[in-house]
Amino acid sequence: MKVAIITGSSGLIGSESVEFFSGKFDKIIGIDNNMRAYFFGSDGSTEWNKNRLIEKYSNFKHEDVDIRNFDDLGKIFKEYCEDIKLIIHAAAQPSHDWAAKEPLTDFGVNATGTLNLLELTRIYCPEAAFIYTSTNKVYGDTPNVLPLVELEKRWEIDKSHTYFKEGIDEKMSIDQSKHSVFGASKLAADVMVQEYGKYFGLKTGVFRGGCLTGPNHSGAQLHGFLSYLMKCVVTGNHYTVFGYKGKQVRDNIHSLDLVNMFWHFFQNPRQGEVYNAGGGRYANCSMLEAIEYCEKICEKKLSYSYLETNRIGDHIWYISDLSKFKSHYPDWHQKYDLQTTLIDMHNSMIKRF
Numbered sequence: 573m574k575v576a577i578i579t580g581s582s583g584l585i586g587s588e589s590v591e592f593f594s595g596k597f598d599k600i601i602g603i604d605n606n607m608r609a610y611f612f613g614s615d616g617s618t619e620w621n622k623n624r625l626i627e628k629y630s631n632f633k634h635e636d637v638d639i640r641n642f643d644d645l646g647k648i649f650k651e652y653c654e655d656i657k658l659i660i661h662a663a664a665q666p667s668h669d670w671a672a673k674e675p676l677t678d679f680g681v682n683a684t685g686t687l688n689l690l691e692l693t694r695i696y697c698p699e700a701a702f703i704y705t706s707t708n709k710v711y712g713d714t715p716n717v718l719p720l721v722e723l724e725k726r727w728e729i730d731k732s733h734t735y736f737k738e739g740i741d742e743k744m745s746i747d748q749s750k751h752s753v754f755g756a757s758k759l760a761a762d763v764m765v766q767e768y769g770k771y772f773g774l775k776t777g778v779f780r781g782g783c784l785t786g787p788n789h790s791g792a793q794l795h796g797f798l799s800y801l802m803k804c805v806v807t808g809n810h811y812t813v814f815g816y817k818g819k820q821v822r823d824n825i826h827s828l829d830l831v832n833m834f835w836h837f838f839q840n841p842r843q844g845e846v847y848n849a850g851g852g853r854y855a856n857c858s859m860l861e862a863i864e865y866c867e868k869i870c871e872k873k874l875s876y877s878y879l880e881t882n883r884i885g886d887h888i889w890y891i892s893d894l895s896k897f898k899s900h901y902p903d904w905h906q907k908y909d910l911q912t913t914l915i916d917m918h919n920s921m922i923k924r925f
């Protein structure tokens with residue numbers, strides 16, 4: 573039997589992974605305790621997505637387990653042992669701002685939870701591929717010292733800079749910058765995933781996400797900006813833009829494009845490899861541009877206000893360079909540009925709200 577374990581299975585990336593891999597594996601075990609509702613309130617609850625997956629996929633089994641609990645996780649790994657061929661670890665506390673409220677909880681979920689999963693993989697299924705969804709926040713606020721130019725609707729990197737063509741690559745320093753408590757707990761996990769590859773020889777891959785997005789995000793004010801923005805335009809809720817004149821630039825990768833990266837990695841995994849994984853030059857926007865696009869698709873104006881103070885450690889301009897992944901996996905192709913992603917999100921939201 574071929575089994576995949578997917579943590580955070582009711583969330584954006586976890587649920588996309590369940591859908592993608594359910595046709596490729598005999599059994600998918602999803603681990604999710606809906607802690608997103610604890611982090612972000614009812615806007616963040618992923619219960620609806622869990623129920624959708626249970627109804628739709630007969631080979632999907634949901635486990636309401638907390639990844640901080642080594643013994644509960646251990647029972648699952650012990651049951652399937654070497655049948656486990658793939659672990660996609662996408663459960664997390666995902667917000668900078670929330671992390672500062674409860675650093676111990678944040679570190680427990682992001683760092684210790686990841687170590688629990690790595691150690692169980694080493695004990696029960698060392699041949700499995702282990703995929704970790706990291707974040708560009710591991711670079712801290714170092715991207716903010718790049719030479720940026722202010723344009724009418726966005727910040728952009730100076731044309732003469734080496735990052736202009738493709739974006740920021742994996743060689744950027746992860747050291748001596750402000751990461752936020754969230755960025756630091758994710759970095760601890762990121763390095764540990766690399767170490768289980770380099771030191772123990774496990775097939776581990778780290779994917780440092782830019783903005784990950786798609787129709788199955790339970791967007792909340794503190795996390796999931798495109799999803800929450802689109803939701804506000806659709807429902808008429810108020811939106812707040814924080815700092816940088818609304819010109820901060822994010823690259824946005826559709827969850828399906830990211831999960832397709834996982835598929836390519838799984839088929840030919842490497843040990844302790846790190847990849848930047850965002851929309852890249854193909855799919856990125858500033859806050860102001862995103863508002864315009866959403867308004868156009870919804871044919872409605874957003875009610876929003878602007879606060880001068882930016883979020884602590886927030887990037888002003890971040891675009892991921894995907895060249896390293898593309899060179900290792902040349903058959904992977906990005907399908908969703910920003911418009912296609914936004915239309916996909918809009919079509920799903922008008923059914924949900």
Ligand SMILES: NC(=O)c1ccc[n+]([C@@H]2O[C@H](COP(=O)([O-])OP(=O)(O)OC[C@H]3O[C@@H](n4cnc5c(N)ncnc54)[C@H](O)[C@@H]3O)[C@@H](O)[C@H]2O)c1
Nearest residue numbers: 580583584585604605606607608638639663664705781784
């Ligand atoms: N969405 C983004 O923009 C983005 C950007 C960069 C990196 N990432 C990373 O990608 C991963 C997936 O992000 P997402 O957007 O799918 O997040 P998400 O919040 O939509 O999904 C995460 C899921 O994990 C679950 N979870 C949280 N704590 C748990 C625990 N202790 N035990 C079990 N389940 C728990 C939550 O209930 C939620 O359903 C995360 O590691 C996140 O840090 C996300």
